[in-house]
Amino acid sequence: MKIRRITLAVLLLITLLFALDVRYFPKGDPAQREPSIHFSLGGPPRIPLVQKEVDFVQPQGAFTSLLIEGHLGTVDLKSVDDDQLRIKAIIWADSDHGLELLNVLETVSGSEVRYALVGEAEDLVQNAGISFVAGVPAGMEVTIEQAFGEVQVEDFVGFLNLETSFSNVQVDGLQGTMRVANSFGELDLRGIRGPLRLEDAYGTSRVQLLSMDGGYNFDIEVANGVLLGNAPLQMDTARNKVTAFGQSDQGVHPIVIRSSYGRVTVNVEE
Amino acid sequence: MASFFPLVRKDLEASRWPVGILSALIVGYMLLIRFRFPPIGLSETESLAVALSLPLIFLPLWMIWQSFQALRTEWREDTVYTLLTLPIPGWQVISSKLVGLWVEYSLLLGVSLVGALVIYGDAVQSGLRVLPSLAWAVRNGFLLYLFSLAVLSAMVVFVQLAYVIGKMVGRLQGLVAIWTLFLSGWLVDRLGLLLEPLFRWMPPLPLHKLFRLDELKQGIVAEWNVAPALGTWLGILALFILTGYLFEHYVEVND
Numbered sequence: 001m002k003i004r005r006i007t008l009a010v011l012l013l014i015t016l017l018f019a020l021d022v023r024y025f026p027k028g029d030p031a032q033r034e035p036s037i038h039f040s041l042g043g044p045p046r047i048p049l050v051q052k053e054v055d056f057v058q059p060q061g062a063f064t065s066l067l068i069e070g071h072l073g074t075v076d077l078k079s080v081d082d083d084q085l086r087i088k089a090i091i092w093a094d095s096d097h098g099l100e101l102l103n104v105l106e107t108v109s110g111s112e113v114r115y116a117l118v119g120e121a122e123d124l125v126q127n128a129g130i131s132f133v134a135g136v137p138a139g140m141e142v143t144i145e146q147a148f149g150e151v152q153v154e155d156f157v158g159f160l161n162l163e164t165s166f167s168n169v170q171v172d173g174l175q176g177t178m179r180v181a182n183s184f185g186e187l188d189l190r191g192i193r194g195p196l197r198l199e200d201a202y203g204t205s206r207v208q209l210l211s212m213d214g215g216y217n218f219d220i221e222v223a224n225g226v227l228l229g230n231a232p233l234q235m236d237t238a239r240n241k242v243t244a245f246g247q248s249d250q251g252v253h254p255i256v257i258r259s260s261y262g263r264v265t266v267n268v269e270e
Numbered sequence: 271m272a273s274f275f276p277l278v279r280k281d282l283e284a285s286r287w288p289v290g291i292l293s294a295l296i297v298g299y300m301l302l303i304r305f306r307f308p309p310i311g312l313s314e315t316e317s318l319a320v321a322l323s324l325p326l327i328f329l330p331l332w333m334i335w336q337s338f339q340a341l342r343t344e345w346r347e348d349t350v351y352t353l354l355t356l357p358i359p360g361w362q363v364i365s366s367k368l369v370g371l372w373v374e375y376s377l378l379l380g381v382s383l384v385g386a387l388v389i390y391g392d393a394v395q396s397g398l399r400v401l402p403s404l405a406w407a408v409r410n411g412f413l414l415y416l417f418s419l420a421v422l423s424a425m426v427v428f429v430q431l432a433y434v435i436g437k438m439v440g441r442l443q444g445l446v447a448i449w450t451l452f453l454s455g456w457l458v459d460r461l462g463l464l465l466e467p468l469f470r471w472m473p474p475l476p477l478h479k480l481f482r483l484d485e486l487k488q489g490i491v492a493e494w495n496v497a498p499a500l501g502t503w504l505g506i507l508a509l510f511i512l513t514g515y516l517f518e519h520y521v522e523v524n525d
Binding site for chain 2 (some may be wrong): 011014118
C-alpha cells in the first residue's frame with residue numbers, strides 16, 4: 001500500500017507543479033515558443049536588412065520592349081500617359097558590404113531595354129533581393145521574369161509577358177495581349193480585356209475577363225486539375241484531363257489556357 | 271525473452287478481428303469514394319487525397335483506443351492474474367503490447383496505402399510523376415513511417431502509464447487515468463525544456479539532407495533543433511520504465 005500512496009502523492013505534487021506552472025510561467029506555453037523546426041524556401045530571408053534605391057529614366061524613343069528580371073522582391077508595373085520610361089529599383093541585402101557589391105545593370109539591345117540585379121559574385125546575388133517599381137508608356141511590350149516574390153500590375157496597356165515561379169501575381173486592369181508562364185504560384189488576373197495565353201503548373205489561376213468587341217474564343221486544357229467559372233465552355237472530361245472550347249460573340253480574341261496539376265477559374269463579366 | 275514473443279502473438283491474435291474489420295471498412299470506404307460517390311468538382315488526385323485523409327486521421331485515434339484496450343482486456347478477461355504470477359518482467363508485458371500495436375498500425379497503414387495504389391492507380395502514378403523518383407518517394411515514405419511509429423510509441427506509453435496508475439487507486443480510476451494522461455504529456459514537455467541546455471551542443475538535424483529535399487527543389491532548407499526533443503524523449507523513456515515497474519509490482523488486480 002505504501003507505494004500506492006507514494007504514487008498518489010507524486011501525482012498530487014505534479015498536479016501542484018502544473019498549477020504553479022500555468023499560474024507563474026505562462027511563457028512556457030508551447031504556442032508561444034520558437035518552433036524547433038526551421039523551414040525556408042529559396043534560402044535568403046525576405047526581410048530587407050539594408051537597402052538602396054537606384055532610379056532610371058529613359059525617354060521611350062525607339063524602345064518598344066522592356067525586360068525586368070526580379071528576384072525575391074516585388075515588381076510593380078503600371079502604364080503611364082508620359083513618354084518616359086521610369087524605373088525605380090530597390091536592392092536589399094544582408095550587410096552594407098554586400099549591398100556595395102550589388103547593382104542594377106541596364107542593358108540596351110536594339111529596341112529592348114533590360115534591368116537585372118548583378119553582383120561581383122553569384123552568391124552575393126543569391127543572398128540579396130530586388131524590387132522594381134516601373135511606369136511605362138502605354139503600348140510597350142513588357143516582360144517580367146520573377147522567382148520567389150510578387151508581381152503587381154495595375155492599369156496596363158500593351159503587351160505583357162510574365163514568366164513566374166513560386167510567386168504571387170496580381171493583375172488588376174489590362175488592355176492588350178497577355179502571355180503568362182507560371183509554376184507553383186497564385187495568379188489573380190482581373191479586368192483583362194484582350195487575348196491571353198496562360199501556361200500554368202501546380203498553381204491556382206483566377207482569370208476575370210471583361211467582355212469586349214469581337215468576344216473571346218476559348219481553348220482550355222486542364223490536366224490533373226479543376227476548371228471552374230462562368231465562361232461559356234463545352235467541357236469534355238477524359239481520364240485526368242478536362243478539355244474545354246467555347247466562344248462569346250464572334251470569338252475574335254483567343255484565350256488559350258494549358259494547366260497541369262492546378263485549379264483554373266475563368267469568368268467573363270460585362 | 272523467450273516469453274516475449276508468445277505475449278506479442280497473444281496480443282496480435284486478440285486484435286485479428288478488429289484489424290480485419292477495419293481493413294475491410296477502409297477498402298470499402300475508398301471504393302465508395304472512387305466509384306459510388308466521387309466528390310463533385312474534384313480531380314482524381316484530389317479525390318485520392320479525400321479517400322486517404324479519413325483513414326489517416328482516424329488511425330492515430332484508433333491506436334490510442336487500442337493501446338488502452340490492450341491493457342483493459344487483461345482485466346476484463348481476468349488474464350492479468352496469470353500475467354502477474356508468471357516470471358515475466360513488467361516492461362516485457364508492456365513492450366509486447368507496444369510491439370503488437372506497431373504491427374497493427376503497420377498493417378492498417380499498409381492496407382490504406384496499398385488500397386489507394388490499387389483503387390487510384392492512375393492518380394497515384396500522376397502524383398509520383400511530381401516527385402523526383404520512385405526511390406525518393408519510398409525512402410521518404412519509410413522515414414515518415416518511422417517518425418510516425420515514434421510518435422505512436424509516445425502516445426502508447428502515456429496511455430499505458432495512465433491506465434496502470436488508474437488501476438492503483440480504489441475509486442475514480444477513469445478520472446485518475448485521464449488526469450495522469452494529461453499530466454504525463456505536460457511533464458515530458460517541461461522536461462524537454464529543462465534539459466534543453468544540456469543538449470545545446472548538438473547540431474541541428476538537417477532534414478533537407480535527410481529527406482533529400484534538394485532533389486525536389488533547390489534552395490529548401492529545413493533544420494530541426496533536436497535539443498528540446500531529446501529531453502522529452504528521455505522523459506518518455508523514463509515513463510515507460512516506470513510503467514513496467516508499477517505494472518509488475520503494484521497494480522490492483524481487482525477492479
